[in-house]
Amino acid sequence: MLKLDSLKVNYGYISALRNVSIEVQAGEIVTLIGGNGAGKTTTLMAISNLVNKASGTVTFKGTDISRLAPNKIVRMGISHVPEGRKIFPALSVYENLISGTMGNPSLGKEKIESLLELSFTLFPRLKERLKQDGGSLSGGEQQMLAIARGLMMDPELIMLDEPSLGLAPILVEEIFEMIVEIRRTGKTILLIEQNAAMALSIADRGYVLETGNVVLQGRGAELLEDSAVKKAYLGY
């Protein structure tokens, strides 16, 4: 479904991505793990064409989207839930959700209703707080809202940047369970995480990034057992 071929991204003199090639098949959960500054966020930004690529290509369902405008990439079916949630604090939960549909003008009223229902099934707490301002939600609820908003454009692929960042352990578990549920609804997921143990435990496949390079790849379960991964990212 998604193929990144030899991506290179620089910020001035800093090489953020040196050579990143990854693939995501339809229906998979694929995770990118790596330490601070490894290039995980930049990889998602490069897919959404929010940063300039020095070289390399991004192909989605056989189409080269490397130079497509970010809004067109969304319309092709790729939703990007950025790090730090970035919900609209002064808009209600309902308005935040509806804002997600603006990425996809082909959605009709009925489809929007069914997407709202899906959000409420996945995140019942959002339904209870529909009229509340986004900014008044707890950190975990804001993360749920950001993910739900990302689903409101009815994407085929949803990219999640550090959804567990800053959340209490119990909420982290809840978010990961939701990610598995979202895959069950037929979505494909590209997940970036510092919480390597959780991410690899739900992922079909994973890639390890270090200083802008893919240094290891494999099935989630295999990477969990890999001694280098254990030492560098799992702390044992």
Ligand code: ATP
């Ligand atoms: P983190 O988990 O800390 O967000 P990451 O793996 O997502 O890390 P990136 O944010 O992609 O890593 O950063 C990759 C490299 O690019 C780092 O060296 C970072 O300092 C640098 N970088 C990121 N954004 C910018 C920017 N806007 N300007 C200059 N350098 C940047």
